[in-house]
Amino acid sequence: MKGGRLKTVVCGTTFGQFHLAALAASPDEFEIAGVLAAGSRRSADCAARHGVPLYTDVEQLPEDVDLACVVLRSGVLGGAGTELALRLLSRGVNVVQESPVHHDDLVACLREARRHEVDYRVGDHYVHLPAVRRFIDAAHHVLDGQPAVYVDAACASQVAFPLLHILGESIGSLRPWHIRAAPAEPEAPFTVLTGQFGAVPLTLRVHNQVDPDDPDNHLHLLHRVTLGTDSGGLTLADTHGPVSWSPRLHIPESVKNRFDFDAPGTEHLAEPSTLVLEAASSSDYRHVLRDQWPLAIRDDLRTARSAVLGESCAGRPHQYQLTLARMWQDLTKELGYPSLRPHQRYRRLPASELAAATAQDAPSSAPAPGVAAPAVTQTSPLREVETGELARLARDAAERRVGDLDAQLVRDFVRQLDDAVLASMITALQHAGTLRDTERTYTEEEVLQTAGVVPQHHGLIRRWLKQLAQRSVIARDGEGFRGAPSRTEADVRRAWETAAESWCQGLGPDAFITYLRDNADRLPHLMTGGQQAALLLFPQGQTHLADSVYRDPVTARYLNTAVAATVSSLAAGRTTDRPLRVLEVGGGTGATTEAVIDALTGSHGTEPAVDYLFTDVSHFFVAAAKERFAAQRWIRHGLYDVDQDPAAQGLRSGSADVVVAAGVLNNAQHTDTSVRSLVRLLTPGGLLLITEPTREHLEILASQAFMMTAAEDARRRADTTFLSRQQWLDVLAGAGAESVETLPHEEHPLAPLGQRLLIARFR
């Protein structure tokens, strides 16, 4: 092992492919040393895809393998997993074996591991999935100060072991434990069991049927759990979310006696009857399989890695695993053999079809506070206009707004700004005591530690290091980086002054560059958490500076005008009397809204035939917009979180003709999911207008990125802050875009500033 990178082999290539994806996602921690499998075509392809050797026997493995993931059925399920694990352990290889493992096999493997002084553990990625983690964390909060009254759970028998693990992690104890099956209907898919888990009464329904032709594919569900307390029930609706909280219905005396719902003591009745705590409900299975599972396995393997490296956070003690294994055996004994259901069929019912059917037929449910859902009418007022034509109109309006531009000035500015930011980044790190010695190599961990970077900014400062190395400010050296010569304060000041001089030749207001420079000066405090980035953008809670940052720079003027022109040509070209329905998400300071209002109302200020719903995730911006746009009675206001399911926020499918998302989607945790949610809100032929940075921006890495949510999508995998233009095109194509246009085009003088408008039309 070099620099803590464990040479790891994956044994088995059915589920093992997820392990390979997990290892590939963390090249700093794991090196894929090979695939060990029976030698089928799939295994050979799989090894070739990862560019690693395929071994067909333990004896062929190289001597220096550190870790093996045994992803074969264990002995108890009729597979060779345990036997293989024992052989690997006896060769001095650390092993993570996929659950479930029989208690006696576990004892044998732990004994063999002890004999050879290596680590052995049972792997289970389910407890690391985002929704399950959220459920476990919420359970700890709910049970802090009150006991659980019941657990009501369901699972498929194939994933019963992880269910017990999830319950153990949520409740905090495993015993007292017992379980009994109730008599079952012969053909019923579910067996009902009752018992006790960690002293909490348990009811459990297990789907105990298997299709012998395809044993992993006939599952009615994975895991579903409700943890009941005197306050209410916490529910994990499915392994991939959502997690929700349903307070108990408690009717006070004032309601019973006087039917008074506003009397003191009825405040709890104003809370939602169910609150979805996270947005995993809208994770599609592609995202689950491609991203969530590998990352969860990676997190699980990290505990094994910590144990191998002798670190402290090496997971639960062996006794815990042994108890879980016993409990799983008790459960499977009660369940008996699964009944066989050969030739099971899968029928697809698209969720979108269901949503559309219920949106049109069902009476409207009460909208979420602040967001009054407009009625869904079926006739779209959108003319069959080409996106190319819309883009041309938008471009012409934007060109008129920004006037002639000096392409050379823009290119010079981009280079000068990058130089200034790089100088500030390296100086901040050096002042914090790291990367000073050009003869020394510093690992990422060391840089983060020495500079005192708070954990939530580790990812960001890693991206700094990547950029500093790519732009030759520091040199990569194996696993780490060489130090750099230091710069004087005068050098750094000059770099900023040069950039400011170019900027002020018509590219934007002084305030913008001063804002960036203030951030650069505060980098040591931003890194260490002593300075909140938001206070630099909203000094004393005021919005003047932010207003200017999102309104006045040349790209903001160009893009806001282009969005506005697109919306106004759609409003002008309506084919029915129905107002054009526009939803703006992440409206923020209202810079884009203001441009749209100007374009729609023209110089006469007439009221347009538009129903405009301004939203943001933050109350602060929604309240400010309400006040600012009070005169525009056709604008409604509400909260909307792009990370959450639209339906849970009171928005119905097909309720918008146009969605405007200006500079907000880089905050989404999962771009694909957020975009698909927005697309569901569109009428057929509707448009999504997105403005976004489409390259890495050093000045953002040194300012607003300190406020951004960590991404869980392609950006996390590639370690970038923004999606590229091509990645956006892929996201939009994946969401069903019929046509997409981007502005400004690649040869435009503003292109080097790296921001784009995407105009996407959906079927």
Ligand SMILES: C[S@@+](CC[C@H](N)C(=O)[O-])C[C@H]1O[C@@H](n2cnc3c(N)ncnc32)[C@H](O)[C@@H]1O
């Ligand atoms: C860069 S600003 C957008 C600029 C905006 N178009 C303007 O003119 O001010 C990002 C906005 O996205 C909002 N935001 C951040 N995360 C969000 C989320 N998950 N859902 C909706 N809005 C979010 C922020 O509150 C902020 O107002």
